Amino acid sequence: MDIAALSIALNQGKVQQQAGISVMKMAMGIAADQGSSIATMANDTSKAMEASALPYLGANIDILA
Secondary structure, eight states, X not given: OOXXXXXXXHHHHHHHHHHHHHHHHHHHHHHHHHHHXXXXXXXXXXXXXXXXXXXXXXXXXXXXX
């Protein structure tokens, strides 16, 4: 194999590796966004469930005690 062909093959390998890393970074960013969205949704849902399960909490204040 001559030097030119070897150089082309190595450069193509580098480009493929860089493209793979770029796609992986994009996927990780999307996964992080989805994870934070799911955590926020779960937190909001749990607060709504607590309020619906015990609607009388916080309605009265005992100032005579």
